[in-house]
Amino acid sequence: MNASSRLRAAPLLLLESLGQRATAGFEEVGRFFTILASTLYWMFRRPFDGHQWLKQMVRVGVDSLPVVGLTALFTGMVLALQTYRGFERFHAEAYVGSVVSLSLTRELAPVLAALMIAGRIGSSLAAELGSMRVTEQIDALYAMATEPIHYLIVPRVAATTLMLPPLVACADGLGVLGGYSVAVGLMGANPVVYWEKTFQFLDLNDVFSGLIKAAVFGLILSVTGCTKGFFTTGGAEGVGRSTTAAVVMASVVILVSDFFLTKILF
Amino acid sequence: MTATNPSTPVPKIAVVDLWKSFGGKPVLRGIDLEVASGESFVIVGGSGAGKSVLLKHLIGLIRPDRGHVIVDGEDMACADPAVCLALRKKFGMSFQEGALFDSLSVFENIAFPLRRHTSMSEAEITHRVRECLELVHLPGVEHKAPSELSGGMRRRVGFARAIAMKPEILLFDEPNTGLDPITSAVIDNVIVEMREHLPVTMVTITHDMKSAFRIADRLAMLREGTIVAAARPEEFRSLPDPYIQKFIAGEPLEEDVA
Numbered sequence: 001m002n003a004s005s006r007l008r009a010a011p012l013l014l015l016e017s018l019g020q021r022a023t024a025g026f027e028e029v030g031r032f033f034t035i036l037a038s039t040l041y042w043m044f045r046r047p048f049d050g051h052q053w054l055k056q057m058v059r060v061g062v063d064s065l066p067v068v069g070l071t072a073l074f075t076g077m078v079l080a081l082q083t084y085r086g087f088e089r090f091h092a093e094a095y096v097g098s099v100v101s102l103s104l105t106r107e108l109a110p111v112l113a114a115l116m117i118a119g120r121i122g123s124s125l126a127a128e129l130g131s132m133r134v135t136e137q138i139d140a141l142y143a144m145a146t147e148p149i150h151y152l153i154v155p156r157v158a159a160t161t162l163m164l165p166p167l168v169a170c171a172d173g174l175g176v177l178g179g180y181s182v183a184v185g186l187m188g189a190n191p192v193v194y195w196e197k198t199f200q201f202l203d204l205n206d207v208f209s210g211l212i213k214a215a216v217f218g219l220i221l222s223v224t225g226c227t228k229g230f231f232t233t234g235g236a237e238g239v240g241r242s243t244t245a246a247v248v249m250a251s252v253v254i255l256v257s258d259f260f261l262t263k264i265l266f
Numbered sequence: 267m268t269a270t271n272p273s274t275p276v277p278k279i280a281v282v283d284l285w286k287s288f289g290g291k292p293v294l295r296g297i298d299l300e301v302a303s304g305e306s307f308v309i310v311g312g313s314g315a316g317k318s319v320l321l322k323h324l325i326g327l328i329r330p331d332r333g334h335v336i337v338d339g340e341d342m343a344c345a346d347p348a349v350c351l352a353l354r355k356k357f358g359m360s361f362q363e364g365a366l367f368d369s370l371s372v373f374e375n376i377a378f379p380l381r382r383h384t385s386m387s388e389a390e391i392t393h394r395v396r397e398c399l400e401l402v403h404l405p406g407v408e409h410k411a412p413s414e415l416s417g418g419m420r421r422r423v424g425f426a427r428a429i430a431m432k433p434e435i436l437l438f439d440e441p442n443t444g445l446d447p448i449t450s451a452v453i454d455n456v457i458v459e460m461r462e463h464l465p466v467t468m469v470t471i472t473h474d475m476k477s478a479f480r481i482a483d484r485l486a487m488l489r490e491g492t493i494v495a496a497a498r499p500e501e502f503r504s505l506p507d508p509y510i511q512k513f514i515a516g517e518p519l520e521e522d523v524a
Contacts, residue, residue, distance in 0.1 A: 047382070132367075135363060135365055135368075136361045136362065136363070136365035137365050137366075137367055137368075139322070139327055139359075139361065139365065140359070140361055140365040140366075140367070140427075142325075142326075142327055142354075143325055143327070143354070143357060143358075143359040143361075143428075143437075144378065144379040144382065144383075144427075144431075145351055145354040145355045145379070145382075145383060146378075146379075146382055
C-alpha cells in the first residue's frame with residue numbers, strides 16, 4: 001500500500017517542486033521590478049544627495065576605467081588579428097578596420113564593458129547592501145525615517161546608468177586603437193587605408209546605439225545587484241549567495257536583453 | 267491576556283490583537299499591550315519567542331498580518347506618507363549590534379539623522395553630537411570608525427544616535443546580548459540615566475532578567491507569541507506561573523530535562 005501510494009504521489013511531488021521553482025522565479029522578477037519602480041519613484045525626490053551621487057560615479061566610472069579600457073584594448077587587438085587572418089584568405093584585408101570598428105561600437109564594447117562592470121560593481125553592490133541588511137543597517141536607516149531605497153539604491157543605480165555610456169565610449173576608442181596597432185604594426189596593413197576603412201562604414205547611429213545599450217545594461221546590472229543585496233537573508237553565507245547570484249543573473253540578463261535591444265535599436 | 271495598565275488613561279503605544287506569521291509559521295499570536303507615556307516597559311522572553319518581531323512591529327519595520335499598532339492615537343499602518351514620516355520621527359531605535367553605518371565615523375553616524383531631517387548648522391550639529399555622546403559616557407570618540415570600538419561602545423554609540431533627534435519613544439533591541447556582566451551593567455546604568463534625563467517612553471526587549479529588573483517600570487513575559495503576564499517588577503517576581511519563576515531563576519523547565 002505504501003509503495004503504490006508513493007508511486008501515485010510522485011507526479012504530485014514533481015508538480016509541487018516545479019510549482020515552487022516557478023513561484024521563486026516570479027518572486028525574483030517581482031522584486032526586480034519593485035526595486036526598479038521605487039528607485040525611479042525616489043530618483044526625483046528631495047533631499048538630493050549630490051555627495052553620494054558623486055562618490056558612486058567615481059566608484060563606477062573612474063575606478064572601472066582601467067579594467068574596461070584594458071578589456072576593450074585587447075578585444076580590439078584580438079579582433080584585428082583574427083579577422084586579418086581570415087580576410088587574408090580572400091584578399092579582403094582592407095576591410096579589417098571596418099569590421100573592428102563596427103563590431104566594437106555596436107556590440108562588443110557595450111556588452112563586454114557591461115559584463116566587466118557586472119563583475120566589478122554588480123557584485124560589490126550586492127555585497128555592500130547585503131551586509132548592511134544582515135547587520136541591520138538598512139533597518140537602522142528606516143528607523144531614522146530615511147527611505148533606504150532613496151538613500152542607498154538611487155545614487156548607486158543612477159551612477160551606474162550614467163557612467164556606463166562614457167565608459168563604453170572610451171572602450172570604443174581604445175578598442176579601435178588596439179585593432180589599428182595590431183593590423184598596422186603587426187600584420188603590416190596600410191595605415192592610411194586601415195584608418196579610412198575604419199570610419200568609412202561607421203555611422204554615428206552605430207555608436208549611439210551602443211551607448212544606449214550601455215545605459216540600459218548599467219540600469220539592469222545595478223538594479224539586479226541592489227535587489228539581490230537588499231533582500232539578503234541568512235548572515236555571511238547569505239551575503240555570499242547574493243553576490244554570486246547578482247553577477248550570474250546580471251550577466252545572463254545583459255546577454256539576453258542584448259539580443260532584444262539589438263533587434264529594436266537597428 | 268492583556269497587558270493593560272489601568273492607571274494610565276491614554277497609552278503612548280497600544281498594540282491591539284497583533285498577529286504575524288512567517289512562511290506559515292505563526293510568530294505572534296494575538297498580542298495586546300499598552301505602554302504608558304514616560305514608562306520604561308521591558309518585554310522578556312526566551313529565544314524565538316517573537317520579541318524582536320514584536321519590537322520591529324512597533325516602529326513599522328514589519329507589517330502585521332492582523333491587528334494594529336497605535337502610537338499617540340495614530341495607526342502605524344498609515345496611508346498618508348506625511349503622517350507616516352511624522353510617526354517614524356517619534357522613534358529612536360537601538361539595534362542589537364549597534365547597526366552603525368560602518369562607512370561613516372562615529373560623528374557622522376550620530377549626525378546622520380540631524381543632517382537628514384533638520385536644518386541645524388554644522389556648529390549646532392557638533393554640539394548636539396557631543397551632548398549625545400556625553401549622555402552615554404563616551405566623550406571624545408567622535409572621529410573613530412565603528413570598527414575601532416568595542417561591542418559595548420558600539421552599543422552606546424547606537425544609543426547616542428537613537429537619541430540625537432530627541433525622540434519621544436526609544437526602542438532597545440537586546441541591549442545587553444553578548445556583553446560581559448560589567449559592561450552589561452554599564453549599559454543598564456546608561457539606559458536608566460537616559461530615562462531620568464530625557465522625557466521618553468522606553469520599550470526594551472531582553473532575555474537578561476537582571477538587566478530587566480534594573481531598567482523596568484513594568485515587565486511583560488512573551489511566550490510562544492503571546493503575552494502571558496505583565497506586571498511591575500516586585501509583582502512580577504512573585505507571579506505563580508512556573509515558567510516565569512524558572513525564567514527568573516535561570517533554570518530549565520521539567521519538560522526540557524530529559
